[in-house]
Amino acid sequence: MSTTIDVPESSNTKGKTILLGNPARPGGWKKGIAIMDFILRLGAVAAALGAAATMGMSDQTLPFFTQFFQFEASYDSFTTFQFFVISMALVAGYLVLSLPFSIVAIIRPHATGPRLFLIILDTVFLTLATSSGASAAAIVYLAHNGNQDTNWLAICNQFGDFCAQTSGAVVSSFVTVVILVVLIVMSALALGRH
Amino acid sequence: MSTTIDVPESSNTKGKTILLGNPARPGGWKKGIAIMDFILRLGAVAAALGAAATMGMSDQTLPFFTQFFQFEASYDSFTTFQFFVISMALVAGYLVLSLPFSIVAIIRPHATGPRLFLIILDTVFLTLATSSGASAAAIVYLAHNGNQDTNWLAICNQFGDFCAQTSGAVVSSFVTVVILVVLIVMSALALGRH
Numbered sequence: 001m002s003t004t005i006d007v008p009e010s011s012n013t014k015g016k017t018i019l020l021g022n023p024a025r026p027g028g029w030k031k032g033i034a035i036m037d038f039i040l041r042l043g044a045v046a047a048a049l050g051a052a053a054t055m056g057m058s059d060q061t062l063p064f065f066t067q068f069f070q071f072e073a074s075y076d077s078f079t080t081f082q083f084f085v086i087s088m089a090l091v092a093g094y095l096v097l098s099l100p101f102s103i104v105a106i107i108r109p110h111a112t113g114p115r116l117f118l119i120i121l122d123t124v125f126l127t128l129a130t131s132s133g134a135s136a137a138a139i140v141y142l143a144h145n146g147n148q149d150t151n152w153l154a155i156c157n158q159f160g161d162f163c164a165q166t167s168g169a170v171v172s173s174f175v176t177v178v179i180l181v182v183l184i185v186m187s188a189l190a191l192g193r194h
Numbered sequence: 195m196s197t198t199i200d201v202p203e204s205s206n207t208k209g210k211t212i213l214l215g216n217p218a219r220p221g222g223w224k225k226g227i228a229i230m231d232f233i234l235r236l237g238a239v240a241a242a243l244g245a246a247a248t249m250g251m252s253d254q255t256l257p258f259f260t261q262f263f264q265f266e267a268s269y270d271s272f273t274t275f276q277f278f279v280i281s282m283a284l285v286a287g288y289l290v291l292s293l294p295f296s297i298v299a300i301i302r303p304h305a306t307g308p309r310l311f312l313i314i315l316d317t318v319f320l321t322l323a324t325s326s327g328a329s330a331a332a333i334v335y336l337a338h339n340g341n342q343d344t345n346w347l348a349i350c351n352q353f354g355d356f357c358a359q360t361s362g363a364v365v366s367s368f369v370t371v372v373i374l375v376v377l378i379v380m381s382a383l384a385l386g387r388h
Contacts (some may be wrong), residue, residue: 077343080332116386123317123378127324127371134325135332138274142336143344149271150337152346177321184317184378191385192310 030109033190037118037183038102041095044179048092048129051172055136056085058165073159080135081166087132088173094125112191119187126180133173140166224303227384231312231377232296235289238373242286242323245366249330250279252359267353274333275360281326282367288319306385313381320374327367334360 058075075081098121101114108114143163146154156163252269269275292315295308302308337357340348350357 073343078341079335079339112386116382119382119386120379123320123375123382126317126321127375130321130324131328131331134328137325138329138332139336141273142333142346145273147272149267150346150349152336152344155344181317181321185314188310188313188317188382188385191382192306192313 028109030190031106033186034102034105034109037186038099038106040179040183040186041099041102044176044183045092045095045099047172047175047179048088048095051133051169051176052085052088052092054165054172055081055088055169058162058169073155073162075166078139080139084132084136084169084173087128088169088176091125091129091176094121098122109190115187115191119184119191122180122184122187126177126184129173129180130177133170133177136166136173137170140170222303224384225300227380228296228299228303231380232293232300234373234377234380235293235296238370238377239286239289239293241366241369241373242282242289245327245363245370246279246282246286248359248366249275249282249363252356252363267349267356269360272333274329278326278330278363278367281322282363282370285319285323285370288315292316303384309381309385313378313385316374316378316381320371320378323367323370323374327364327371330360330367331364334364 055075058073058081075085098118101118104114105111105118140163142152142154143159143166144154144156146152249269252267252275269279292312295312298308299305299312334357336346336348337353337360338348338350340346
């Protein structure tokens with residue numbers, strides 16, 4: 001157990017398990033996948049929290065600069081952005097709660113229970129994160145480019161900071177989506193090979 | 195093999211495999227899951243094709259009725275709807291191509307290769323289907339309700355048929371998403387339990 005807790009030497013131990021793991025102790029690479037799972041999950045928490053916070057903050061900062069215009073821009077103006085904040089906060093909360101199960105998978109690399117639990121819930125929250133990110137991206141695209149046929153004018157000329165913040169939040173949510181896809185693929189590989 | 199080809203009796207044989215499968219021939223329920231996988235995949239093909247076709251047809255039918263208005267509504271007017279048609283057609287194509295692998299999983303219920311292949315690609319195309327459905331839903335919502343703060347007016351008063359068609363396409367894409375989530379969960383369960 002001491003080798004896995006010793007974090008600075010983790011790259012060495014991981015190399016060893018990949019090289020020597022299969023003949024010596026079968027399933028050693030599963031522990032490596034579980035450790036990668038934990039690290040990626042921490043990154044996904046950061047990305048999801050960043051997305052929710054960036055989108056939520058676009059409400060607080062901008063009214064000070066936009067009182068001179070006819071209308072003010074905040075995430076409250078768009079139902080889609082409200083959905084984005086709520087669902088990305090939900091995804092971040094789920095990812096934090098899933099960390100203990102990821103630790104269980106590190107301690108017991110051969111147990112399929114925690115991996116099954118994680119892959120199923122990961123899939124559900126992948127759908128939530130993707131839908132909120134994609135719908136917000138559609139609105140951000142409209143805000144940048146507008147639509148000639150329906151007379152929806154681009155608002156990013158007036159609300160540059162607002163558009164930059166919401167675009168950043170969308171990018172951050174896509175980072176969460178990519179990490180969740182990688183997590184599901186890794187869990188599936190660990191479940192499939194014995 | 196004759197019991198699986200005999201389709202009208204499939205409900206009886208499935209009940210038998212669930213009741214007797216585990217002691218008599220272990221993994222008999224895996225064949226049941228593989229058959230369910232194949233049937234659900236056919237449903238997902240229909241839903242994805244329906245979504246792409248409904249959205250694509252909204253271009254051809256409406257200009258005849260909207261020449262009297264100032265502007266015409268078609269799926270070409272919205273970049274998001276173009277993305278929707280292309281990506282749902284891609285998803286439908288993938289689902290058709292995945293049917294042979296699902297048949298392999300029926301014939302060899304214990305092989306993990308086809309299941310791993312399917313669960314990984316299912317996850318990727320789940321992301322594609324969810325993103326196109328959610329972004330189209332965001333535009334459909336704007337078309338129905340408009341947005342006061344940005345002076346984007348609702349267009350569904352004038353283009354009722356167009357809105358109905360695009361809404362139907364979005365609903366059909368969400369059916370595809372739900373089926374794909376169920377497929378991934380079933381594959382994960384089949385991979386995890388031996």
